Amino acid sequence: MNVITRLMKPQRVAVIGASADISKTAGRPVSYLLKHGFTGEIYPVNPKASEICGLPCYPDIASLPEVPDVGIVLLGAERAHQAVAELAKMGCSAAIVLASGYTEVGEDGARRQAELIKAAGSMRILGPNTIGLVNITDGIVLSASGALEMDHFPSGAVSLVSQSGGILGSLLSRAAARGIGLSKLVSTSNEVDLELSDFIDWLIEDDATKVIALYVESVRNTEKFRQAALRAAAAGKPIIAFKIGRSEAGAKAAISHTGALAGADRMYDALFKQVGIIRANSFDELLDIPAALSTGRKLGGNRVAILTSTGGAGTLVSDALGVSGFATPAPDEMTAGELRALQNGDHAALDRNPIDVTLAGLKPDLLKGAISSLLRSPTYDALVVIVGASGLAMPELMSNAINSCLGSTDKPVIAYISPHAPKIGALLTQGGVPAFSAPESCSAALGAMLHASQWKAPTQSDRPTTSVALDTIPTGALDEAQAKQLFSRFGIPCVNEIVVSSAEQARQAAVKLGSRVVLKILSSEILHKSDMGGVAVNLNAEQIGDGLEKMKVTVKANAGITPEKFLVQEMVSGGTELILGMHRDPLGTAILLGMGGVTAELLKDTAMRLLPSAGGLAPETARQMAMELKTWPLLDGYRGRAPADIDALVAAIVSFSEMVARLGEQLLEAEINPLFVLERGQGVKAADGIAVFNSEAGTT
Secondary structure, three states, X not given: OOHHHHHHOOOEEEEEOOOOOOOOHHHHHHHHHHHXXXXXXXXXXXXXXXXXXXXXXXXXXXXXXXXXXXXXXXXXXXXXXXXXXXXXXXXXXXXXXXXXXXXXXXXXXXXXXXXXXXXXXXXXXXXXXXXXXXXXXXXEEEEOOHHHOOOOOOEEEEEEEEOOHHHHHHHHHHHHHHOOOEEEEEEOOXXXXXXXXXXXXXXXXXXXXXXXXXXXXXXXXXXXHHHHHHHHHHXXXXXXXXXXXXXXXXXXXXXXXXXXXOHHHHHHHHHHHXXXXXXXXXXXXXXXXXXXXXXXXXXXXXXXXXXXXXXXXXXXXXXXXXXXXXXXOOOOHHXXXXXXXXXXXXXXXXXXXXXXXXXXOOOHHHHHHHHHHHHHOOOOOEEEEEEOHHXXXXXXXXXXXXXXXXXXXXXXXXXXXXXXXXXXXXXXXXXXXXXXXXXXXXXXHHHHHHHHHHOOOOOOOOOOOOXXXXXXXXXXXXXXXXXXXXXXXXXXXXXXXEEEOOHHHHHHHHHHHOOOEEXXXXXXXXXXXXXXXXXXXXXXXXXXXXXXXXXXXXHHHHHOXXXXXXXXXXXXXXXXXXXXXXXXXXXXXXXEEEEOOOOHHHHOOEEXXXXXXXXXOOHHHXXXXXHXXXXXXXXXOHHHOOOEOHHHHHHHHHHHHHHHHHHHHHEXXXXXXXXXXXXXXXXXXXXXXXXXXXXXXXXX
């Protein structure tokens, strides 16, 4: 039995600082253990009491008759580490430290937390600042939270791990009211030791858990979290995460557009997408989605039948599904015939979708027949049954009608409760039909089921490691020409260009490069050149000399710097402008692809992926990024437009990611904007670039 199993399923529990007054916080753990049927040994520890709740009370930890599997420490932050040290010394497997007053309160708290870690040694710690854990499956409550006062916890297949203690009580009460059964609830809070990833790993092996829900404030160890999430996906246990902080500005906007486009929340989006985690977009979805997934039913497509007894509600659900990309086609000819045969003279609208039985009344045979026919139909992948006001008088009618048909199919069946009728919703949910009170919840639940059915683990790149000789890594910011030379060394095609320092040199370069060229200032101090008047396009050899002299004056006025060098570049015509960049964050390093040019930050049409633990992105991943862009049709031949060279784009993304991986922490920022994607067969060209290295020199 491993340590976390002893924590989740202890046989002996010591409660340090237990109180004989069960109305007090310190009196709750012993009371809760007894109330919910804990069958193991309970050892209250309090020098001022001889008995608590009919159990012998021990004056100190050293007096305990046996080594506990878990110690619940109810002492304050100034004394908790002493109890932890004593528990660790006697060989206890884990301690749950409920006290607050650690890193969340500043320097003094950080000192106390360091003392706690030192005191624990090799013993595992849950917390501090936690409400503990609840193992509903086995009737084990290791907590002092008043939110756990309820007499009965509904047992089910959803386990919750939260970095906030109070949220667990909120979710438990909400789940109970909705008939959603839970299995395990764990509050990790400050995570001085045990963290989200540890419990994901354990829940993968827990037979009672089918779905894992997470309330996330931050991920402390990205690679550990990534591996745990991938193992859960491989085991068929979907993870749903609600990540707070969506409005947080995230990483500071740096000198590249990428810094402004990325941000901390986008990084979490990328991480969750890569490991198969379904992100809950609202707090309600943190229960809505697990309730649907815990049925174990697989959604094979996006075609949904809606059976309703109230037309307005049917329209609401249909609209919500349509916005989320689901289709609600009319019944096929065979199914429509079966539905019409059920009417018996009534005038129900059974040959369209939503299928409206309003005028037919709630007749058991009609409902069962309609549900069975729709679930048999090859036209539909799922069924939404709407319970209207007429169902309030006979809640069992709809529940029984649906439940009687579930055994004949593995298609998802969910319910939308139109009136406010939580008891009917709970009745349906308990019977295996997740019920929701908002039409958007129906689409979110079905969307998550479709994602869980279709998601595949990302492939690893099978390309050989890029072989590029870099004897030394530069320092500081490179100018544009130097940046593109770097990109070229990693196999990224760049525009033809010539560095000049005078009007005459510019004229000669223009003659050499073509009839029309681009003139730019060349400076590592001014990286956003167009903002300073440092870019001129569509010039010829006769115009470029005067253009260079005017540019000097304009840039001096705007930036206070007189440019000494310039770039004359071939002018790329046609193609689609993209931005390709990197972003570093405490969560990891991400590659960003988006629509580029000067409007990149305005459009914010981007896709992101975190680099794997080693090497760059796989070609398949790069292609998926391109296809995620809202403007993907522009690359794919939109309305007669010539298709772009997607293969060349994919190769450039992969090469750029390999460059970022190879250069490591020395490379602070890198960006190509724009990257011109030309017509199929013509490749790509980097037309501008930024690269910023650590100020300290290094070698590869």
